[in-house]
Amino acid sequence: MTQLYPLQLTVNGESCQLMVDPRTTLLDALREHIGLTGSKKGCDQGQCGACTVHIDGERVLSCLTLAAQAAGRDITTIEGLAAPDGTLHAVQAAFLRHDAFQCGYCTSGQIMSAVACIKEGHARSDDEIREYMSGNLCRCGAYPNIVKAVKDAAASLSQEAIS
Numbered sequence: 001m002t003q004l005y006p007l008q009l010t011v012n013g014e015s016c017q018l019m020v021d022p023r024t025t026l027l028d029a030l031r032e033h034i035g036l037t038g039s040k041k042g043c044d045q046g047q048c049g050a051c052t053v054h055i056d057g058e059r060v061l062s063c064l065t066l067a068a069q070a071a072g073r074d075i076t077t078i079e080g081l082a083a084p085d086g087t088l089h090a091v092q093a094a095f096l097r098h099d100a101f102q103c104g105y106c107t108s109g110q111i112m113s114a115v116a117c118i119k120e121g122h123a124r125s126d127d128e129i130r131e132y133m134s135g136n137l138c139r140c141g142a143y144p145n146i147v148k149a150v151k152d153a154a155a156s157l158s159q160e161a162i163s
């Protein structure tokens with residue numbers, strides 16, 4: 001029988017107490033134990049980016065991260081990106097404006113990656129966006145509009161920072 005261990009995770013500012021197999025990935029902890037299903041399981045082996053979340057503000061592939069590695073750190077998922085009053089994050093709003101998705105399966109990972117990509121300063125040109133977003137695959141081929149959305153969001157966030 002699998003031995004379960006207690007684990008405390010802080011997700012979107014809330015403390016979550018879990019009992020998990022120590023081999024549980026962060027993606028499974030989020031989806032199966034905490035019920036946050038916005039982060040998607042595409043390949044489950046680090047190749048598609050659908051499971052991207054932030055740990056301490058940096059993007060990680062949650063399918064390749066053990067839940068235990070995230071203990072004591074701040075985890076942000078797509079569910080925690082909008083403001084508490086429901087105002088969408090600039091990247092979410094830009095994805096809607098530019099129709100940057102079709103089926104939507106890759107979208108939460110794309111958005112989490114885009115937020116980090118902009119913060120890292122890697123959204124200065126279309127080529128740079130394509131390169132630094134290249135770990136996020138889209139089977140629907142929505143890439144042209146994803147690039148437009150990331151560029152637009154980067155511009156509006158830098159405008160906000162100036163004003």
Ligand code: FES
Pocket residue numbers: 040041042043044045046047048049050051052061062063064
């Ligand atoms: S599900 Fe994690 S990279 Fe594909």
Ligand code: FES
Pocket residue numbers: 100101102103104105106107137138139140141142
């Ligand atoms: S919108 Fe369908 S996989 Fe990207």
